Amino acid sequence: MYGSSESPRDQGGPFCDIRASSDSGFTLLVTVACGYDANRNGTATGVGNPTPEAGGGPLRCTVVPPVLVIFASVYGASVAAFLPRVAHRLDVGFGQDARDSCASCGRPFPGWLHAGAACPCAPRSAAVVPAGAAVAGLLATIGPSAMLPVYLLAVVPGLLLAVLDLRCLRLPDRLVGALAVVGALPAAVLRPERIGPALAAGVLVLAAYLLVAALPRGGLGLGDVKLAGALALILGFAGWPAVAVGLLAPHLINGPVAIVLLLTRRAGGRRPLPFGPALLAGAVLAVTTT
Numbered sequence: 001m002y003g004s005s006e007s008p009r010d011q012g013g014p015f016c017d018i019r020a021s022s023d024s025g026f027t028l029l030v031t032v033a034c035g036y037d038a039n040r041n042g043t044a045t046g047v048g049n050p051t052p053e054a055g056g057g058p059l060r061c062t063v064v065p066p067v068l069v070i071f072a073s074v075y076g077a078s079v080a081a082f083l084p085r086v087a088h089r090l091d092v093g094f095g096q097d098a099r100d101s102c103a104s105c106g107r108p109f110p111g112w113l114h115a116g117a118a119c120p121c122a123p124r125s126a127a128v129v130p131a132g133a134a135v136a137g138l139l140a141t142i143g144p145s146a147m148l149p150v151y152l153l154a155v156v157p158g159l160l161l162a163v164l165d166l167r168c169l170r171l172p173d174r175l176v177g178a179l180a181v182v183g184a185l186p187a188a189v190l191r192p193e194r195i196g197p198a199l200a201a202g203v204l205v206l207a208a209y210l211l212v213a214a215l216p217r218g219g220l221g222l223g224d225v226k227l228a229g230a231l232a233l234i235l236g237f238a239g240w241p242a243v244a245v246g247l248l249a250p251h252l253i254n255g256p257v258a259i260v261l262l263l264t265r266r267a268g269g270r271r272p273l274p275f276g277p278a279l280l281a282g283a284v285l286a287v288t289t290t
């Protein structure tokens with residue numbers, strides 16, 4: 001993992017990889033420009049080996065600042081705090097409109113924006129806020145990349161999809177579509193040369209998951225198939241290694257997820273296991289490890 005997927009390496013010039021430990025305990029492999037500064041044997045040589053072809057130009061550095069991870073985590077936690085109300089409103093049967101009042105006490109919901117528990121009668125959802133912080137913070141470890149705001153924006157529909165799949169085993173088409181648009185559209189503007197491979201990845205993964213879903217006891221719903229295709233489309237802009245990790249990781253993640261769900265009695269018996277959270281977690285892993 002490099003400090004930035006928009007590594008200055010792409011802009012030409014000598015760089016070296018070092019490991020840096022931050023105050024917050026993160027150990028990050030970072031890409032640091034070596035050379036190209038006014039004093040070729042000064043600061044730059046202090047952080048790495050200068051390459052022989054060092055020329056003129058400013059010293060550039062893409063160290064992942066802990067403050068970026070902290071800001072992203074705070075953003076993720078803040079966004080996640082608004083999700084219980086939205087998830088409660090969208091926790092309806094297939095084809096039904098979003099509910100406009102609490103399912104338990106009937107209290108009317110005047111709007112969608114409400115931080116904290118979905119309703120005063122509902123217990124506080126302890127997991128969603130730390131999950132939002134963890135996901136956004138993990139994504140920020142890719143460094144100050146132009147793609148980071150895209151991924152952070154995609155956290156909103158992504159988290160909501162995970163929560164809904166856990167709550168009611170549904171991955172609404174509109175939300176999957178929103179995730180695809182929020183993730184792929186800015187990526188297409190930033191990396192137009194990757195539009196072809198990204199579309200190919202989306203179609204290939206969609207077809208592969210459709211095939212598995214069609215198998216008897218395939219264990220996948222059509223919502224999973226569409227979500228896998230949308231995520232592959234987004235990961236296609238990050239490269240084929242990201243698509244491969246995004247394709248394989250969910251199947252490795254789903255085992256532990258299933259154990260947690262069985263232990264917390266959220267699954268078991270005839271209730272099928274949600275696969276959406278594993279797909280989404282796999283995509284986060286793919287972005288941060290490739």
Ligand SMILES: [Zn+2]
Binds near residue numbers: 102103104105106107
């Ligand atoms: Zn209520």
